[in-house]
Amino acid sequence: VPFDQMDGQIWFNGEFVPWRDAKVHVLTHGLHYASAVFEGERAYGGEIFKLRAHTDRLIESGRLLGFKIPYSADEIDSACNELLRRQGFADAYVRPIAWRGSEMMGVSAQNNRINVAIAIWQWPSYxxxxxxxxxxxxxxxxxxxxxxxxxxxxxxxxxxxxxxxISKHAAEAKGYADALMLDWRGHVAEATGANVFFVKDGVIHTPDPDCFLDGITRRTVIDLAKRRGYEVQVRTILPEELESFTECFLCGTAAEVTPVAEIGPYSFTPGDISRQLVADYAAEVQPKRAAAE
Ligand code: PMP
Structure with a gap:
């Protein structure tokens, strides 16, 4: 079913509207000039994992684009939680988005409303x-x-x-699942929708997210790895080093923890550390229900 023809509700500028009615005009600033920011969250067992961290990042992304989201973090969190309840899913993907509206057309958009919408759907495995x-x-x-x-x-x-x-389509056209992107300096950065980790001699290595998204999953995985006693080195990683790593995995809200077997000519074998972190992440995202249970 196409995404604009599903059933349910969408939270749209403070109201719950029927899914199919949550439309924007073609002359929307966000569409023409990409004046939009969004989030991707997952609910497990009826609870959105690290909801406040995602909401804070949404507000911060808006600020970096020069706009203020016209709802508080508490209001956005409640809207996400109420929508999840109305949609009736225990496990689901949550997509808040904020964008400049259609009041003015042109690069300048000083009078455009900042719109906010939230959609929730079932997205099992990325x-x-x-x-x-x-x-x-x-x-x-x-x-x-x-x-x-x-x-x-x-x-x-x-x-x-x-x-x-563009990068994901080019990779898929060649039969790959995704692509690894370098940063502007030529250092290893991230995949098209997930952060990347490597393992060598029992030590975990991941790039410093100084010019790309500092994933909330990335931070969770670093904590989980440290709790298991692993050393985690956040550092510059050069593409020439790929050859020396034995394990590699991606992590992100949608991707969760996904082992990597190949990057171009280099191969990796999902090993103990990847398996451990796949399991630890799966356990971590389960809602920590009240002690009564
Ligand atoms: N990098 C990119 C480009 C992404 O789209 C995502 C997914 N939001 C991530 C990293 C991982 O971020 P998070 O763990 O916060 O989902």
Missing amino acids: FNPEQRMKGIRLDMAEYRRPDPRTAPSKAKASGLYMICT
Whole structure:
């Protein structure tokens, strides 16, 4: 079923509207000039994992694009929770988005309303579950993550996803599941919708997210790894080093923890550390219900 023809409700500027009625005009600033920011969250067992961290990042992404989201973090959190209840899903994907409206057309959009909507749908597994524990295959992306001096690279901004869609499509056309992107300096950065980790000699390595998204899952995985006693090195990783790593995995809200078997010419074997973190993440996202249970 196409996404605009599903049933249910969408939270749209403070109201719950029928799913099919949640429309925008073609002359919407967000569509023409990518003045939009969004989030991706997952609910497990009826609870949205790290909801406040995502809401704070949504508000911060708006600020980086020069706009103020006209709802408080508490209001957005309640809207997400109430919508999840109305949609009736225990496990689901949550997509808040904020964008400049259609009051003015042109680069300047000083008088445009900041619209906010939230949609929730069922999105079981981002990568093919059969492939998942064997490890997915990644291509090397042609485009690089932009220099922070040329774009608000820390924002989860729609405009930055143009590069991701082009890279993901190019990878899929060659039979890969996704692509690994370098940053503007040529350092290993992230996949098109997930952060990346590597393992060598029992030590975990991941790039410093100084010019790309600092994933909420990434931070969770670093905590989980440290709790297990692993050393985690957040550092510059050069593409020449890929050859020396034995394990590799991606992580993100949609991707969760997904082992990688190949990046272009380099291969990896999902091993103990990847398996451990897949399991630890799965346990961590389960709602921690009151002691009564
Ligand atoms: N990088 C990119 C480009 C992403 O789209 C995502 C998914 N939001 C991530 C990293 C991972 O972020 P998170 O763990 O907060 O979902």
